[in-house]
Amino acid sequence: MPWTNRDEPHAQRRLRILQAHPEVNKLVGHDWRGKYTCALIVATQVWLSTITPHLSWTMYLLVAYALGATMTQALFLAIHELSHNLFFKSPSTNKVVSILVNFPMVVPFSIAFRHYHIEHHKFQGTYGIDTDLPSRFETRVFQGPVRKLVWLTFQIVAYALRPILTRSLPLSKLQCLNWFLQCAFNLILYRMYGLGAICYLLLCVLMAGGLHPCAGHFLSEHYTTHATQETFSYYGPLNKLTWNVGYHNEHHDFPYIPGSRLPQLKRLAPEFYDTLDTCPSWIGVMYLYVFSPALGPHSRMRRRQ
Numbered sequence: 001m002p003w004t005n006r007d008e009p010h011a012q013r014r015l016r017i018l019q020a021h022p023e024v025n026k027l028v029g030h031d032w033r034g035k036y037t038c039a040l041i042v043a044t045q046v047w048l049s050t051i052t053p054h055l056s057w058t059m060y061l062l063v064a065y066a067l068g069a070t071m072t073q074a075l076f077l078a079i080h081e082l083s084h085n086l087f088f089k090s091p092s093t094n095k096v097v098s099i100l101v102n103f104p105m106v107v108p109f110s111i112a113f114r115h116y117h118i119e120h121h122k123f124q125g126t127y128g129i130d131t132d133l134p135s136r137f138e139t140r141v142f143q144g145p146v147r148k149l150v151w152l153t154f155q156i157v158a159y160a161l162r163p164i165l166t167r168s169l170p171l172s173k174l175q176c177l178n179w180f181l182q183c184a185f186n187l188i189l190y191r192m193y194g195l196g197a198i199c200y201l202l203l204c205v206l207m208a209g210g211l212h213p214c215a216g217h218f219l220s221e222h223y224t225t226h227a228t229q230e231t232f233s234y235y236g237p238l239n240k241l242t243w244n245v246g247y248h249n250e251h252h253d254f255p256y257i258p259g260s261r262l263p264q265l266k267r268l269a270p271e272f273y274d275t276l277d278t279c280p281s282w283i284g285v286m287y288l289y290v291f292s293p294a295l296g297p298h299s300r301m302r303r304r305q
Contacts, residue, residue: 156209
């Protein structure tokens, strides 16, 4: 479990980039196109939930993994964009829309995620605050290929439970609204299409956050064996399905630039990014995580409060 006394790297690099390239400021702001893409994905996933229970098991699992889980991962990351107010000018509108985007994921989490994720940016790697860090229990128990594979398969469950167990939030009105509307949506879907529709959506959540190629971003972003680098970018084709979340150094340096413009940021300031180590493959990093003793829940840079 590496510890560091250095400040997180992104604030300092952001200042240096702005000094060298003040035109980067023009990239900051929301991208109005995101909401339309989101609406299409939500509608398609809800529609699939109504027809997949009537398919054969083979086709059901294929559709859930290839289409449903991929769209669910895209919705996870749409909520990530909304947590940074990147779809609308108004923070309130971004919050309310994130609740609606949450619908196909059954479990209400969008408002709580917003809070925890902003803390992750402000206190990256700070133990006891940054809930993106695996807990002591996880680092102690999930060692060795078999246990790491189990953790990787159900890592979305770990991400969901960790904040509740280690840093719970006081209940807010928006959280209550998130829970109320999600429960109402689940009930309507159940009444109209039965339990099969709910089970399909839950299966997609587990697949999207488990052994799915797009889930490799959870590992590639901050898991490290380096003593000097704690955030890594991935520039491969899966970015097209995930709002460019692979541009992760760029995102942490400028969290209020939408994913659609992060490639422009890299092109504007290549001297700051081309020298950094990158993750060449999300599938590859998942394989290494399971079979390399150097990688595991312990492989995160940590800071003391």
